[in-house]
Amino acid sequence: MMKILVFGQLTDIFKGSFIRLKDIPDTDTMIRKLEEKYPALKKMKYLIAIDKEIVKENTTLGEESEVSLLPPFSGG
DSSP states (O other): OEEEEEOTTHHHHHTSSEEEESSOOBHHHHHHHHHHHOGGGGGOOOEEEETTEEEOSOOBOOTTOOEEEEOOOOOO
């Protein structure tokens, strides 16, 4: 079962700092399953990081992948 870390205002949607999902082969499947279970996520902007690297296209996931959902952020 894959653990997905959640940060910032996204924790309000998930009611915590992480969730667990099973049978997730890639990021497109993950997004689809998360949006089915948490419809409010569809309205949010966020980034996906796999093993601490932000990804912008569908990426294969393994059971040991470290997945994070990151809210928009700005630096300064």
